[in-house]
Amino acid sequence: MDDIGLKLKDTLASLTSESLLSALALVVVASLLIMAIQTVIPRLAQRIEGKARYYVLASVPLLRLLIIVGTIVLVVPTLVEPTVSNMLAIFGTLGLALGFAFKDYINSLIAGIVTLYEMPYRPGDWIEIEGQYGEVKRIGARTAEILTPDDTTVVIPHGQLWSALIANGNDGTDNLMCAASFYLEPNHNIRQVREVLRDVAYTSPLIKSWLPVKVVVSNSPHGMNYRVKAYPLAPRDQFEFTSDLTARGAEALAEIGVPFVTAPALAQ
Structure with a gap:
């Protein structure tokens, strides 16, 4: 020395x-x-x-x-x-x-280099980490910045890679699946409801109609749960797209007389 x-x-x-x-x-x-x-x-x-x-x-x-x-x-x-x-x-x-x-800082720098090699997220990806969901706007040497739907910038150290689970919605592509949920009263024509909700999805102006649309049905304590899964034109359209599916889906279900579960049923 x-x-x-x-x-x-x-x-x-x-x-x-x-x-x-x-x-x-x-x-x-x-x-x-x-x-x-x-x-x-x-x-x-x-x-x-x-x-x-x-x-x-x-x-x-x-x-x-x-x-x-x-x-x-x-x-x-x-x-x-x-x-x-x-x-x-x-x-x-x-x-x-x-x-x-700068032990912690260097730890994040090394994780940043790993990020560049493995690419668990890229600018433009929609990720969720430690309960924070948003679009990756910037990847620095030590941190990544995501912008949440509420227009809040969250700075995430790359060191989180070592221990945190990262959910990546589109993983470097422009395909991001969205799901709109409907809880309906039982005793109705399930096949008819599935067809109605599928038509609602395919007639959305924001949908990638060349990709598959799925209507998944399951029982729950709150009634029959329908989930309409489809892809918006761009990941940034996901919230408007889900709102469109939910609003027009509710209107279509009302037209065929299939009611939603009541508030007390959801509270049980």
């Missing part, structure tokens, strides 16, 4: 104002590049339809990481002579200091 400290002191003593200015210039250029990438690529992705949009968005954190690593590779030789002893002195000291001071 003493040898490393002395070597580091000698290395830092050799710094010049020119090398510091050059390193600062590299950092500024890298920062501008990162800002440009985070601004231009999301705007470009908005003009792309389908699955390609999510791959374009997912390139943002990867490019940012490459720029950061490249900047470090360029800055260190600018500041000090890139000999083996100098590199050992600098990185050895930095490793010890950062290891103790």
